[in-house]
Amino acid sequence: MSSVLNINNLTLSFKTLMQRVDVLHGIDLRIEAGEKVALVGESGSGKSVTARIILGLLQETRSAVVHGSVLFDGKDINTLTRKERAALRGTAMSMIFQDPSSSLNPVFTIGHQFTEVLKRREAKISQADCKKRCLKALIEVAIPEPARVLSSYPFQLSGGMNQRVMIAMALANQPSLLLADEPGTALDVSVQAQTLKLMHKMVTNHNTAVLFISHNLGVVREFADRVYVIYRGNIVEDGPTAALFANPTHPYTRALMAAVPRITGTGLPQVPEFSDEFLAPRVSHGVNP
Amino acid sequence: MIRALRILASNPLSLFGLLLVVLIVLVAILAPWIAPFPTHNGAVVDFAFANKAPGARNWMGTDLVGRDIFSRILYAYQISLTLGIVVLAIATPIGTVVGLIAGYSGGWLGTVLMRIVDVFLSIPPLVLAIAMMGVLEPTLTNAMLAVTVMWWPWYARLVYSVARSEREEGYVLAAEVIGANTAHITFREILPNCLPAIITKMTLDMGFVIIIASSLSFLGLGVQPPTPDLGSMVAEGARYLPDSWWLTVFPGLAILVAVFGFNLLGDGLRDVFGVDE
Numbered sequence: 407m408s409s410v411l412n413i414n415n416l417t418l419s420f421k422t423l424m425q426r427v428d429v430l431h432g433i434d435l436r437i438e439a440g441e442k443v444a445l446v447g448e449s450g451s452g453k454s455v456t457a458r459i460i461l462g463l464l465q466e467t468r469s470a471v472v473h474g475s476v477l478f479d480g481k482d483i484n485t486l487t488r489k490e491r492a493a494l495r496g497t498a499m500s501m502i503f504q505d506p507s508s509s510l511n512p513v514f515t516i517g518h519q520f521t522e523v524l525k526r527r528e529a530k531i532s533q534a535d536c537k538k539r540c541l542k543a544l545i546e547v548a549i550p551e552p553a554r555v556l557s558s559y560p561f562q563l564s565g566g567m568n569q570r571v572m573i574a575m576a577l578a579n580q581p582s583l584l585l586a587d588e589p590g591t592a593l594d595v596s597v598q599a600q601t602l603k604l605m606h607k608m609v610t611n612h613n614t615a616v617l618f619i620s621h622n623l624g625v626v627r628e629f630a631d632r633v634y635v636i637y638r639g640n641i642v643e644d645g646p647t648a649a650l651f652a653n654p655t656h657p658y659t660r661a662l663m664a665a666v667p668r669i670t671g672t673g674l675p676q677v678p679e680f681s682d683e684f685l686a687p688r689v690s691h692g693v694n695p
Numbered sequence: 696m697i698r699a700l701r702i703l704a705s706n707p708l709s710l711f712g713l714l715l716v717v718l719i720v721l722v723a724i725l726a727p728w729i730a731p732f733p734t735h736n737g738a739v740v741d742f743a744f745a746n747k748a749p750g751a752r753n754w755m756g757t758d759l760v761g762r763d764i765f766s767r768i769l770y771a772y773q774i775s776l777t778l779g780i781v782v783l784a785i786a787t788p789i790g791t792v793v794g795l796i797a798g799y800s801g802g803w804l805g806t807v808l809m810r811i812v813d814v815f816l817s818i819p820p821l822v823l824a825i826a827m828m829g830v831l832e833p834t835l836t837n838a839m840l841a842v843t844v845m846w847w848p849w850y851a852r853l854v855y856s857v858a859r860s861e862r863e864e865g866y867v868l869a870a871e872v873i874g875a876n877t878a879h880i881t882f883r884e885i886l887p888n889c890l891p892a893i894i895t896k897m898t899l900d901m902g903f904v905i906i907i908a909s910s911l912s913f914l915g916l917g918v919q920p921p922t923p924d925l926g927s928m929v930a931e932g933a934r935y936l937p938d939s940w941w942l943t944v945f946p947g948l949a950i951l952v953a954v955f956g957f958n959l960l961g962d963g964l965r966d967v968f969g970v971d972e
Contacts, residue, residue, distance in 0.1 A: 461872055468802075496873030508865035513887040526873055 408480065410583050410615040411437040411460065416474035418455060418464070418639075429455055430639040432474070439582065440613040442606070444630035444647075446620060446662070448677070452639045453619045457585045459483070460617070461501065462491030479582065496526040500576040501585040502605075505592035506568035510560035516571055517556035520578070527579045543574040547604060566597040573605050577612055584609060587619045602629060623666050627651055635659045637684055645691020653691070657683035702967045709963020715956025723772035730766035738921040749941050756941035758931065764941060767923035768949045774835065774924055775953065779904040782842045783897050790850025791886070791893060797851070798858025799881045809855060815848035821910060828916035838917045842907055846900070853896055857889045864888075891968030899961030902954035909950055925950050 418430040430452050437443045447453050458464040462483050465472055476483040479498065483491060503509045510519060520540045524531055531539075537556070544552035547570040560568055569590055576584055589605065590598040606629055609616050620626050626633060626647070633650050635643040635658065643656040654660050661677045661684070703709050727733050731753075741761030749756040755764040793812065797805035815823070827841040861867065862885065870880050909926030911917035918924040925946045932942025 463871060492874045492876065494874070495871075496875075501869075501872040503865055503869065505865055509869040511866040511870075511884055511888070513890075522875075523873055 408439070409436050409477070410439050410441075410479060411435070411617070412475075412477040413456075413460075414475045414477070416456070416459065416472070416476060418452070418459065418473075419471045420469050421471060422469065426471075428639065433636070433639070433641055435634055435641065437583065437615045437617060440610075440615055442609065442616045442618060442629060442631045444618040444620060444626040444633045445636055446623065446626055446633060447636035448621060448662070451636045453621075453636060454587055456636075457501070457587055457617065457619055460583075460585060461495055461499065462486065465491070496523065496581075497579050498581055499583040499585065500579065500581045501587065502569075502572050502576050502589045504588045504590070505565075506572045506590070507560055507563075507565050507592070509572060510568060512559065512561055515557055515559055516563070520556065520571075520575055523575045523578055539578070543578050544571070547571070547574045547608065549574075564597075565593045566601060569593060569597070569601045570604060573601065573608060577608055577614060580612060581614060584614050584616045585619070586616060588621070589618075591622075598625075605629075623663060635662065641688055642684070642686070643689040643691075645689075649691040655689040655691075657681070657686055659689075699967045703963045706963055706966065708959050709966070712956050712959025712961075712963055715952060716960050719772055719953055719956060720776065722769050723776050726766075726769040726773055730763075730769045732763040732766040735762040735766045736770035736921075736923050746935075746939055746942075748939075755945040756939075758928070758942055759935075764928070764945050767928065768925070768946060771923040771925045771928065771946070771949065772953070774918055774922065775905045775908060778835065778839055778842070778908045779901045781839050782846055782904050782908075783900060785839075786843045786846035787850050787893060787897060790847040790852075791854045791889070793847070794851040794854025794856075795858050795881050795886060795889070798855040799862050799885055800877065805855075808851070812848040812851045812855075815845070816852065818845075820845040821907060824907065824911060825914065825916060828911060833916050833919055835918050835922070838908060838911055841911070842904060845907075846904070849900075850893070850896070853892060854889050857892050858885050861885045861888050895961055895965045895968055898957060898964050902957035902961070905950065905953050905957075 413433055413435040416430055416433040416435075417428070419426050419428045421427075433452075433456065435443075435445070435456075445453050445456065455464060459472055460476060460478065460483065464470045465484060466488060472484055474484070478494065483494075486494075510516070517537070517540060520543075521536050524536055524539060540556055541552045544555060549555055549567065549570055555563065555567065555571065563571070586605070590601050593601070602625060608614075618626065618630055630647050633644065633647050634641050635650075635656065637658045643650065643654070643659045650659070651663075654663050658681075661675075661681075664675050665677050703713060722729065726736075730736075739760075739762055741757075743761065744753070744757050745761040746759055747753055747757045747761075753763045753765065755768065757763055758767070793808050797808040823845045824841040827844060828837065831837040831841065867880060867884060870884050875884070905925075908917060909924070909929070912924040912926030913930045915927070915930065917926060920927060928946035929943050929950070932939060932946070935942055
């Protein structure tokens with residue numbers, strides 16, 4: 407089976423004038439076509455930089471040193487030219503962000519921005535065709551009055567609406583991989599749950615593979631087929647969601663799961679900043695169930 | 696647009712500024728038709744009426760060779776406005792492009808561009824313009840050139856700072872992620888978000904450009920006689936103060952009204968766009 411994404415021994419370090427900071431220490435990660443994979447870890451563990459490497463954005467930063475292979479549809483992102491990488495973005499892969507409202511440019515209407523996205527794939531798409539496809543995409547994400555939304559500006563819509571617009575835009579060009587960087591964290595919990603459910607349905611319908619980046623274990627459990635736990639630039643545990651949640655083995659995964667707030671309010675255990683326990687070797691729960 | 700006008704109109708001072716600006720632009724355009732002595736904008740002498748105090752025939756008096764000061768002020772507004780518009784029309788795009796490129800791409804290119812801007816900003820603006828005019832021939836075109844050269848760095852600085860903060864916004868990353876190229880992000884995504892600040896500064900600057908241009912011609916380095924210019928009219932009359940006060944006071948008031956109008960309007964626009972200082 408050919409993977410959409412196959413990351414092998416990926417390392418990343420940032421070099422400054424005086425020193426070199428290692429951020430990722432050899433990550434292995436694989437996503438099959440249509441699979442929903444979560445990457446879980448605390449802030450600063452290397453989740454977001456991994457997404458930026460897959461998109462090929464960090465490779466263009468002079469201070470970043472990237473080694474290893476990132477095979478996307480069989481092509482190594484690290485060895486592609488700048489132009490080839492740019493051609494993949496927005497067509498074969500796309501991304502959804504934390505704060506949907508700031509991800510849309512405030513000075514253009516939704517319709518205008520949606521058109522630009524569609525033009526990425528088909529530069530000569532006709533006005534009428536474009537409008538039809540925008541409307542269809544918005545209906546698909548359950549937006550009422552899609553015509554009104556198309557002529558609205560992002561700040562005239564609620565955060566939940568903007569998030570749904572972002573999902574529609576991200577999937578409009580039928581990408582084979584969707585990167586979701588803590589989607590909806592800026593929204594309130596009920597809206598977040600609603601949009602995640604919608605996103606789950608959408609990616610299943612489109613058979614889009616997803617790399618879901620999050621620190622929210624509850625959300626991950628609902629959403630993902632398979633989970634990778636990342637700690638300080640190392641994958642410490644991975645496996646099918648059910649197996650990993652049923653039997654968290656690595657000390658860091660256990661600590662992370664113990665730190666989930668509960669409604670009974672029994673207080674939170676402290677996850678230590680450093681612990682020798684967390685350096686335990688990687689635990690793998692086997693491949694797909 | 697209607698919303699903007701309503702916010703503008705809700706502040707009486709901004710509305711007053713808008714009225715002054717509209718009035719000045721109108722009288723400047725209509726000068727040939729509404730000036731009581733349209734020929735007095737050039738080399739005309741009428742010694743029978745030289746140096747007369749304001750009266751029924753000449754509302755603002757006459758100058759040393761008998762020309763109607765009111766008529767000359769109307770024509771001088773034409774020169775001032777033309778100069779202001781041309782200077783801003785050239786300085787703003789140059790400064791904006793430099794600021795955008797430096798602000799978005801950053802790196803060594805941004806550093807080099809902004810250090811060049813700093814070199815310009817380190818010289819007091821009027822001194823730079825005076826130095827240039829000292830070398831060049833004192834004509835209207837050269838005055839525009841001198842003021843433009845000292846003006847664009849301020850726009851570069853302004854747009855740079857706005858672009859720096861805009862590039863951290865989510866929509867820039869979102870555009871990068873859909874594969875938009877640098878030119879598209881710089882000019883189609885970031886620039887529209889810088890426009891409110893640019894337009895506000897342009898309105899505020901109209902007044903300052905008029906002052907600088909008047910200062911140049913006050914020093915004899917700007918537009919040359921017999922072309923009427925507010926600055927040179929003030930300079931001419933200054934020697935005859937306080938006896939022939941109308942020679943200086945009316946052109947001076949004309950400068951004040953213009954600068955006041957543009958500043959009030961600029962302040963009002965700042966509220967409309969919600970731009971911070």
